[in-house]
Each structure stands twice: as C-alpha cells, then as structure tokens.
Amino acid sequence: MGDTLLRRWLYDDFGLDVVDLSPVGYGADLAAQVWRARTATNVYAVKWSGAGTNTGHQVAAYLGDCGLPGVPEVVRTVEGGLWTFHGKKKRLTVTPWIDGARAAEVGLTVEQWAEYGVLLRRVHDAEPPVRLREALPKRSHIDARVPKVAAEVRARLAQVPEDEVEAELGALWAEHVETIEVLLGGDPPAPTGPRVVCHGDPHLGNVLVAKDGLQLIDWDDVILAPREQDLMFMLGGMGDVGPTSGEQLVAFLSGYGPHEIDQDAVRYYRHIRAREDVVLWSHQALTGPDREECVAITRGILTKGLAALAVSSR
Structure with missing residues (x-):
C-alpha cells in the first residue's frame, strides 16, 4: 500500500493531517503493517491488520479509557469509532506513539x-x-x-x-x-x-x-x-x-x-x-x-x- 493512500485514509477516517510517515519494521505478525505517523502537533502509531478480532481493540479502548496505567489510549475516528476497514476487511487503528x-x-x-x-x-x-x-x-x-x-x-x-x-x-x-x-x-x-x-x-x-x-x-x-x-x-x-x-x-x-x-x-x-x-x-x-x-x-x-x-x- 502506498503512502499517499494511507495518508488519505488517516485524514478522511481520523482527521489526521500526516506530514511524515515511516514504516515500523519489527513484529512477527505477517497479517499486520505498522507505521509511525507524525502530524504538526503529535505522533501516532498506525496499524493496518487482518489479524485477531475486533473485540481486542474494544478491550484496549475500554482499558485505556478507564485510565489503566500501561495500556495506551485509542484514537477515535471522526465518527467516534475505534477503527475503519480498508482492503480485504483489514482494520485501520491509531494510538498515540510511545517512545520506548x-x-x-x-x-x-x-x-x-x-x-x-x-x-x-x-x-x-x-x-x-x-x-x-x-x-x-x-x-x-x-x-x-x-x-x-x-x-x-x-x-x-x-x-x-x-x-x-x-x-x-x-x-x-x-x-x-x-x-x-x-x-x-x-x-x-x-x-x-x-x-x-x-x-x-x-x-x-x-x-x-x-x-x-x-x-x-x-x-x-x-x-x-x-x-x-x-x-x-x-x-x-x-x-x-x-x-x-x-x-x-x-x-x-x-x-x-x-x-x-x-x-x-x-x-x-x-x-x-x-x-x-x-x-x-x-x-x-x-x-x-x-x-x-x-x-x-x-x-x-x-x-x-x-x-x-x-x-x-x-
């Protein structure tokens, strides 16, 4: 998938105007791709995945919303959702980037x-x-x-x-x-x-x-x-x-x-x-x-x- 298409998805789906986008190379999950996305004000982790189930991201969002230390918050879509689908039903999700x-x-x-x-x-x-x-x-x-x-x-x-x-x-x-x-x-x-x-x-x-x-x-x-x-x-x-x-x-x-x-x-x-x-x-x-x-x-x-x-x- 090209950077231009991903930038458009992030803008349309999450309202993020990305100025820099770079792939993240680690991870054993062949069904997922991860990027580091930077806007003018913040940095995010972007994941496009066909693995797992939707409930996993729902749990992460619930725990993050509860303020449980150690679980990153989930960035909502412009419509208030937790993800959008693109390609062959692969979830596009966004969380704040963690420096670590x-x-x-x-x-x-x-x-x-x-x-x-x-x-x-x-x-x-x-x-x-x-x-x-x-x-x-x-x-x-x-x-x-x-x-x-x-x-x-x-x-x-x-x-x-x-x-x-x-x-x-x-x-x-x-x-x-x-x-x-x-x-x-x-x-x-x-x-x-x-x-x-x-x-x-x-x-x-x-x-x-x-x-x-x-x-x-x-x-x-x-x-x-x-x-x-x-x-x-x-x-x-x-x-x-x-x-x-x-x-x-x-x-x-x-x-x-x-x-x-x-x-x-x-x-x-x-x-x-x-x-x-x-x-x-x-x-x-x-x-x-x-x-x-x-x-x-x-x-x-x-x-x-x-x-x-x-x-x-x-």
Whole structure:
C-alpha cells in the first residue's frame, strides 16, 4: 500500500493531517503493517491488520479509557469509532506513539518485572461491560486455523525438498516427530476455572519500556480465559521474552499478587501455544519471509523452548 493512500485514509477516517510517515519494521505478525505517523502537533502509531478480532481493540479502548496505567489510549475516528476497514476487511487503528524500547530487546530489571506483574494483574481484574465480556472469544483464533496449516506443512515435507531450508525443516520434524505428534494429537483437559480478560500474548515482544512506565501493546489476541492463559508466558519455555531467572519470576509474581496457579491450566495453555508456534513458524519457514530464521526459531521451540516443556510436563 502506498503512502499517499494511507495518508488519505488517516485524514478522511481520523482527521489526521500526516506530514511524515515511516514504516515500523519489527513484529512477527505477517497479517499486520505498522507505521509511525507524525502530524504538526503529535505522533501516532498506525496499524493496518487482518489479524485477531475486533473485540481486542474494544478491550484496549475500554482499558485505556478507564485510565489503566500501561495500556495506551485509542484514537477515535471522526465518527467516534475505534477503527475503519480498508482492503480485504483489514482494520485501520491509531494510538498515540510511545517512545520506548521493546522489552524483548532491552530486557526488564527486577523492579520492572514486579511492575509488569502489577500491570497484568490490573488487566485480569478489569470488569468490562457485560456485552463486551460476552463478545470476547473463548478460544484462540490462531489455534482454530492450526490444523489446516499443519496439514499443509506435513504435505509439503512429505515431498522431495525443493531447497536446503526445506530439507533442514524436514529433518527437524523427523528428529522431533514424537514431540510434534503429541502436540498435534490432541489437547490436555480444558481448564474450568473462572475466566477473566486476558491479553493472550503478553510476552516481552509486546511490552514497551517507556520513561513513564511499561506499556502493554498489540491486543489482537484478547481472550476470555483463566488467568493461566497469560501467566503461562511467565512460567518457563519462552526464552528471552519471559523471565530468565528465578529472581525475575519471583518479582513478577510478587507484583501480580495472590493467586493459586492452576498447573493443569498452565499445561493446557502451554500445549496450545507450543502447537501454534511449531506449526506457524514451520509454515513460514516454507513460505517466507526470513525462512532460515524461522527454522532456527522452530528448532529452539522444539529443543529447549515451549514445545519441549509442554511435552515433558504432561
């Protein structure tokens, strides 16, 4: 999409007269594009996404409107809406630009881990209006499409590899066939505990370290689920995008506050996420972009990351 078209959308839809527009290059979501947009008076983050559900942005707007620290406010359209649609039903959304580094790149101090625990607890303790709560998905929209993608990966790997990357991925799947079969073979028992608003993807890649505190961004995967949906990311298997020491984990849990962790629920959500990661990173290794890097990520997940932990803890 050209800059001219996007500038017109931002002016027509949000009343923003953009004087400078630049793409933002990070993020693993191939269904989304992000820009930094500057007007004469302010700077904004602009996202054009076909991922997730509309309810994610509604939750972000609700939390931001409530003044919950750590959740960016949502810029309204000229008609008072939260987004507009363009292209193949992709949402165009705008939030204020946050000057800060990705926590995945700079890490968090022990004190910041405690701060993050406080932030995530506030999200989980939020009580959105009944209609919004009832509209929230109760199953990962990503996991719903995993069986089809997994079948595509398996079919491709059953053929003669077209290049070295495909051959490497095939060898990796063969090496870890038992783990992959467990992940694809069925879910552990589903949790039955109380459901709360969960971010759905609260690893450090979605946390910004700003001068006025941590900011939790990218709400596309919001889900109504037991707290363990989010807490799972803090309990091992996430590498550098989760706590990397016992001290960091203790700090996070101290900030989060009292909650008896349901280990069965952790196993369930760990299994779901591990399956998603193995299948989707493998698929990207076949289709691109960054194919070699995707194989390396898949290898890490299977050998020492979430998949290995999910299977060993069953």
